[in-house]
Amino acid sequence: MKAAELAKTFDHHDFEDRVYEAWRASGGFRPDEDGSRDPFVIVIPPPNVTGVLHMGHGLNNSLQDILIRYYRMKGRPTLWVPGTDHAGIATQNVVERKLREEGTTREELGRDEFVERTWKMKEEHHSVITKQLEKIGASCDWSRERFTLDDGLSRAVREVFVALYERNLVYRGEYLVNWCTSCGTALSDDEVEHREVNGQIWRVRYPLVDGPGSIEVATTRPETMLGDTGVAVHPADERYAHLVGARVRLPLTDREIPIVEDSFVDREFGTGAVKITPAHDPNDWAMGERHDLARINVLTAAGLINENAPEKYRGMTVKEARKAVVADLESRGFLVEVKDHVHQIGHCYRCDTVIEPWQSTQWFVRMQPLAEKALKAWEDGEIVFYPRRWENTYTHWLRNIRDWCISRQLWWGHRIPVWYDDESGDVIVSRTDPTEDPAYAGRSLRQDPDVLDTWFSSWIWPFSTLGWPEQTPDLDRFYPTTALVTGYDIIFFWVARMVMAGIEFMGAAPFRDIYITGLVRDIHGRKMSKSLGNGIDPLDIVDSYGADAHKFTLAYLSAQGQDVPIETESFQLGSKFANKIWNATRYLLMNLGGRTPVPFAEVTLDNVDRWIYHRLNDTIARMDAAMAEYRFNEAAHGVYEFFWNDFCDWYIEASKLSLYAEDDREKDRKMSLLLYVLEETMRLLHPLMSFISEEIYGQLPDTLQPADGTRRSPVLMTAAFPRVHGERSNESVAASFASLQELVRGVRTVRSEFAIPPVRKIDASVRFEADFASAQFIRSASNLITMLAGIGALEFVEDEDRRAGSITAVGTGFEVYLDVRALIDVDTEVSRIERAIEKEERLLLQSTRKLSSEGFVAKAKPEVVARERERVRETENRLERLRRVLDDLTRS
RNA sequence: GGGCGAAUAGCUCAGUUGGGAGAGCGCCUGCCUUACAAGCAGGAUGUCGGGGGUUCAAGUCCCUCUUCGCCCACCA
DSSP, rough: OOOOOOOOOOOOOOHHHHHHHHHHHHHSSSSSSSSTTOOEEEEEOBBTTTTTOOHHHHHHHHHHHHHHHHHHHHTTOOOEEEEEEEEEHHHHHHHHHHHTTTTTOOHOOOOHHHHHHHHHHHHHHHHHHHHHHHHOOOOOOGGGGTTTTTTTHHHHHHHHHHHHHHOOOOOOOOOOOOETTTTTTTEEEEGGGEEEEEEEEEEEEEESSSOOOOOEEEEGGGGGGGGGGGEOOOOOOOOTTTGGEEEEOOOOOOOOOEEOOOOOOOSSSTTTTEEETTTEEEHHHHHHHHHOOOOOOOOTSSSSOOOOOOOOTTTTTTTHHHHHHHHHHHTTTTTEEEEEEEEEEEEEEETOOOOEEEEEEEEEEEEEHHHHHHHHHHHHTOOOOOOSSSHHHHHHHHOOOOOEOOSSSSSSSSSEEEETTTTTEEEEEOOOGGOOGGGGGGOEEEEOOOOOOHHHHHHHHHHHHHTSOOHHHHHHHHHHHSSSEGGGGIIIIIIHHHHHHHHHHHHHHSSSSEEOOOOOTTSSSSOOOOOTTTOOOHHHHHHHHHHHHHHHHHHOOOOOTEEEEEOGGHHHHHHHHHHHHHHHHHHHHHTTTOOOOGGGGGOOOOOHHHHHHHHOOOOOOHHHHHHHHOOOHHHHHHHHHIIIIIIHHHHHHHHHHTTTSOOOOOHHHHHHOOOOOOHHHHHHHHHTTTHHHHHHHSSSSSTTTTTTTOOOOSSSSGGGGOOGGGOOOHHHHHHHHHHHHHHHHHHHHHHHHHTTTSSSOOEEEEEEEEOOHHHHHHTTTTTHHHHTTTTEEEEESSSSGGGGSEEEEETTTEEEEEEEEESHHHHHHHHHHHHHHHHHHHHHHHHHHHHEEEEEHHOOOOOHHHHHHHHHHHHHHHHHHHHHHHHHHHOO
């Protein structure tokens, strides 16, 4: 075999870009054409084109990539659909901010030019996002990439809107909506973030029209009194019973308004009387309906006091108006009291402006019928959350569903497919443009100026991306998809709505497994955010630590359902692992020169080989189990421990016995096995350490054929994932090897405690207990033990004679006498043995207590009792021997 | 006002059916042993938040309390 040589120093920059291009060129990102097997499909949660990817995307896309690569290697036709989201408000805000910096506005620019500008920005961000996904190694099918505003998806959006309108699930109406005065648009209830705010509560006296006296109301929003059209008290409130039906003069205005009774009122709160402002509060809106009160809107779209208010307040902001109104109330003697008051205030989830409940005409989706089906899909087990607890969030939202306001007063988005004929009053809801339809020739039609909520295109993402409403082969083959990987912050925005749309339009939930990732946080547990400046850019991580380190570290730290606290240095975990893999491989390849490969079928396995295959087998099983349960950290821990602790620390170390010896046939044999194990291990590692495993796979000798009967693949990405082989399992070898490790470690511990340098070999004698099961194994591995423990001459003895003048390492079933007595201090050794005895005594006490306790022997499982008895036997045995050692020491 | 999560080694966190407490980093000791000092070998460190209960057996199941965090909710 030729001695391939890896670079002395590991540097991921040397191959990552090249490897990614090789993957792309291999065609492996696309699902294979064999449609007969069960496909594994993920559609990406489309990142917003507003910005660039942050660590949250890094996590979520890393996990998707791990799943995709695992199932691809498992042989399933695997598809990961990439794409981006136009993100209506968010994107429009970014562009508008830019325009402001340039000293202009979108109104000045005009709608068409504004949209064009936005497209341009979309292109720029899109290329950055794509680049980032490539850099982190995302193995998605770029030939199927979609954008929520592309032609196909726009058509799907129109289809959905019109179809829902036809089914009476979309309607238009004038209601109180959540209005962001800064974005200038309505928002859905879910887009409002409620936060506790320190405010005040004012008590104001409204004088009666007839006669003296007045009624006091409490309010947190005094400025809205300008739009009051009533006062409500509880029907059973005796304090106010005599006032019901009376009228009050609304201060600062010339309006007279009635006092009504309504059981909504809480008698305990405030004064027990509440002002009613139907046009500016959802509860008041409802009360206004019940009592047929006028709705007086006192705010403009920009949030300024309008012409319905007394002249002096017009044009003021809410804040200014509040101040002015309070001042006027006070000076005219209407203000009774001001108190500090903590309450919840809604804020815009995009720009953080305080939300105004504001009356306007909007389009809505009737959610109840859709929600019922989405709930049923969960009840029937059609969808499953990982971790399970998120189903509470899902069902709670669906059970308390409210209609969805879908129209947005923006320019960036899907234009609502509705046209108005102002002359006739006709409302035309159409899949195609009626202005181009001869049937409407001669009529003056005006398209609805508004666009649809971004989520209105997102909720159909799992099937619109596959070509719907066309009946495409992709749709047929890949819908429903298999898994969704996303964050808990968008369970209602997105996940629940996708289930609704999937059932409504495709007749089936859009995915089966919903994996909810934790949030990436900084090391102090704080959310990463621009304002805190504690964000980490995935590209920076990829550059300094490598894409594999990025993905592996995130997976390793990603306990299911838990947030992921991370700092830049955390990624050392992954990069050190990559370095380890690189160097282990380098060692193997260095020793390839002059070796003749042995076909696996002709290789005889020694005990150590059997052991490593046993461990490999276990690790594959552990990986399979972890992946089936979406336990990414478990998968990562499994391969990490196997590669580092088993393969490197023991198997490779043990192989030096063969490779540094003179026997060419043995060298060939061991070298071949090292390669076989390495080859299979690279396949095992690939989903988690994709770049480096691919690079190494490509460096393995072309002639090397996998030991498990699978075929070498042109690229590792599409090679077969290792399988569990029953015949590789060998518990007896595993147990014996564990004894060997105990023995070696015992010697090493003594060496270390007495600071005996590695170069100094020590002679040793080993004595076995009579029935020690691993005796033969260890006896046959004496050369190996000699090497691993730094022993000079090793003897196996029958009695304890050799203990004299030696240091003893006591193990389960054996003891080792080390001829280093001259080097050590007896007192140190005595105290070491005494500590060991104390430890064993503690263990023994635990076990005997257990065994002597009532019920344990009777009720515990028999194997548990048996194990406990075995432990007692072993512990007593070790203890007894330790005491003899101590005796010998103290006597001499 | 409901619901959920967290509390385990100095730090950040794992711990899958209950059956002798783990990792990474940090710390201490000794090693530049011809794959790797981004390394090797060894070591120290825990009333598993408090209290109660179930059980032969609890970090793990139940109740309760405390402290953080998140989500939902129309109390002006």
